[in-house]
């Protein structure tokens with residue numbers, strides 16, 4: 001996702017902004033608050049007045065920000081490396097598919113943001129959850145590289161609100177029995193902030209990754225893991241007694257929706273809905289300590305007179321659903337609730353109280369931070385720097401950056417802690433799919449979600465007319481329109497499929513400018529450009545279609561069907577296609 005042709009300009013704009021800073025030689029500080037499983041679409045942001053006061057009202061809210069894999073570990077690895085999950089092969093939370101050991105064995109511990117920031121002259125700090133399977137056994141095999149100071153939550157106690165274990169620098173892990181993890185992390189975060197502020201010679205980066213509002217997970221007597229709602233601080237325990245999951249059209253609907261296993265779910269009964277509302281309130285309550293932590297952080301930055309040279313970034317690793325499409329609490333799906341996540345950025349030159357229309361994703365955040373740190377962007381990034389200033393945001397809209405790559409492998413879990421129907425177990429197999437979001441940011445002419453599941457079911461939602469994704473236009477029973485965007489329906493879908501064909505295995509630049517892979521002449525840069533009738537044949541007849549050979553739990557190329565790099569067609573003016581001339 002690149003803002004075509006604007007990178008150089010972005011760099012210049014940025015240096016103009018930085019030049020206005022009081023200490024022009026000092027690089028900006030960066031504070032990154034990363035919550036766990038926080039939704040955007042269940043309105044959790046409405047319950048965080050201090051985040052609003054300090055960040056949303058004083059910064060820019062990126063309303064079209066997406067995670068690319070809706071699961072903690074792959075999402076976080078993407079965020080801190082600037083690479084999509086199909087390029088890190090950290091696709092799940094535990095080995096062999098993912099987790100901290102996989103991050104290490106993939107060589108990523110030497111090639112991620114804190115290491116690069118230290119090279120750029122930064123002091124780097126982090127507290128809270130880093131990755132899954134970063135545990136009592138693995139925390140020092142080896143230690144995560146690149147941190148000046150660190151205090152990590154460790155598995156299997158990462159999600160145990162009332163008995164977490166943290167591990168500081170090179171010290172052994174420490175248990176905090178009976179203390180709420182949110183109190184622990186707040187103190188650690190503020191301690192690191194004080195350390196960072198006191199070193200006046202160096203700019204700093206601080207990552208603060210609280211567990212809220214993730215489910216609580218406690219070990220049972222027989223080593224089993226017991227899931228339940230998050231545990232708020234006592235003083236927040238009775239807030240919002242009447243709050244309920246927003247009753248949108250996709251909330252526990254009368255008709256089935258979605259595809260694959262989602263379409264097979266039953267409507268939830270009253271007892272189930274009541275429990276899920278309780279679970280929802282516990283999330284809002286647990287988030288209150290994040291709100292207060294942000295307040296404390298901002299007060300300290302203000303007291304240290306650092307606000308005019310500090311960027312504050314607020315986001316969540318992935319989104320969350322409760323009841324939409326009849327699903328139990330969880331994530332891991334491609335629906336909007338799971339992938340469209342909060343992103344707020346406040347800092348010098350960033351418009352205040354603004355809402356940006358640009359389409360951005362977690363894979364863009366490492367490039368964004370590198371650029372703030374005055375570092376060149378790496379050639380192997382799969383994302384591009386997010387435009388921060390007003391002119392850059394405007395330029396990005398015109399340079400059209402409109403897609404997000406979404407991918408997932410393996411199981412889906414329900415995380416509420418209670419199984420309401422024996423025929424709907426907590427672990428669902430074959431939740432493997434590739435999908436994309438595409439939004440016309442300039443004219444709002446289109447807004448789609450397109451997916452292909454590993455059982456080869458397809459989904460298409462026209463989100464201009466169906467924002468809650470209730471009508472899958474590619475379901476065999478659906479009445480699809482004859483034309484879409486002025487093309488025959490199938491010819492339009494073939495374009496989305498070709499785009500997904502490129503994106504599902506893209507590398508680097510191609511992930512940012514996928515249309516160039518299909519049209520190397522450079523005359524097609526958006527879906528709109530690709531709609532030209534003369535390309536109908538190319539998309540419908542010449543291009544191979546996205547297809548899975550089978551459902552795999554991880555990135556096994558032989559399960560993933562044709563690969564664009566070896567079997568794709570490239571449009572050429574003379575009418576020949578790549579497969580014909582190579």
Ligand SMILES: *[C@@H]1O[C@H](CO)[C@@H](O)[C@H](O)[C@H]1NC(C)=O
Nearest residue numbers: 429430454455549550551552
């Ligand atoms: C999961 O996918 C595998 C491989 O494609 C298939 O054999 C199996 O029947 C599927 N299981 C379910 C529960 O759908």
Ligand SMILES: *[C@@H]1O[C@H](CO)[C@@H](O)[C@H](O)[C@H]1NC(C)=O
Nearest residue numbers: 089090096097554555556557
């Ligand atoms: C990804 O990791 C899995 C598990 O280690 C491995 O089997 C697979 O071959 C890897 N995929 C690629 C493309 O390297």
